[in-house]
């Protein structure tokens with residue numbers, strides 16, 4: 001075995017378990033302890049761009065929605081900037097671009113409101129299509145799952161996206177594209193995440 | 207500050223695989239296809255930034271953050287402290303550390319937990335804090351109890367605290383569990399044993415820290431957390447495709 005030169009080794013992951021809500025979303029789970037709960041408002045009041053709603057389920061290998069999942073969202077603002085010193089530029093006051101959502105304990109449905117992100121710069125050249133980074137944890141998930149959600153009304157940008165194009169099997173790219181529908185209120189994107197099966201969602205080792 | 211590149215590739219041999227049949231719930235919740243490997247883009251190098259305006263000073267004290275005034279939860283009073291470092295042994299300052307746990311009897315304050323052990327009216331079971339400039343964090347709490355869980359008929363979780371850490375980039379995001387030195391349930395727990403590397407299990411085990419203990423008051427355990435390190439960017443690689 002080759003020698004590793006790094007001084008330290010990453011701490012091992014363990015499942016978030018069934019009671020992740022106590023720690024990370026106590027208010028959402030109906031448990032009143034903190035004055036300010038983190039991650040409830042992703043975009044903040046001053047964010048420019050289109051206000052949208054994203055809804056979905058996380059579905060297990062039996063075809064059943066998972067009712068105890070927690071998802072974290074990380075995204076750029078409408079200008080394609082992340083709220084971070086290396087995020088590419090300024091963001092609106094109050095824009096964090098990060099949030100947490102838990103599923104309904106009875107139905108497994110989750111949903112959150114945010115703004116549609118802009119294109120972001122690629123790793124070296126070019127641009128990435130608008131997308132959200134999602135991180136999924138739950139009982140039975142040993143290491144948090146990283147995936148991305150793209151937008152169905154960005155077909156041209158999606159076709160040129162460097163990450164989608166890394167996925168060798170073209171039909172699997174569609175598992176990362178949420179479907180837009182419009183009615184009263186903000187546009188809704190539907191994004192079901194499938195942990196197994198023929199249309200298993202693409203997950204990334206980032 | 208020197209600009210830095212992507213995070214080191216995650217060493218998956220230190221982490222549990224997705225499918226660990228002895229932990230039965232993983233069977234239907236584990237992806238079957240290989241993960242698609244992605245060199246970090248701006249979306250993975252960046253991550254949420256938190257500040258002292260996000261939390262309150264007492265959020266890291268589980269002995270008081272849910273207790274009635276003048277009362278205290280039942281159980282062994284402990285300090286759980288340590289440092290958050292990266293693989294380059296640099297401290298990770300100002301990062302959010304959150305934890306949650308069962309009470310001293312092994313019962314969670316959660317509507318889905320129906321274990322026989324009682325709820326403690328003075329114990330909520332969650333806390334959070336930011337690391338200081340040296341990456342140090344500290345929580346005051348009670349030592350959680352072991353509890354039974356439905357997997358095989360007679361499985362018991364070792365005493366553990368669930369820990370969530372951010373780091374500076376979304377690629378460093380980590381949830382783990384902290385165990386306590388000497389617990390005989392550690393070697394027979396299917397969740398602990400989902401980790402294939404014995405050294406990695408040992409690093410999840412908090413050590414008794416007599417020097418940090420407060421005489422006649424609180425006993426201390428030390429738990430250091432290591433997040434992924436980052437490359438320097440002396441030379442950019444310009445591979446096609448991303």
Ligand SMILES: [Fe+2]
Nearest residue numbers: 017363366368
């Ligand atoms: Fe637990």
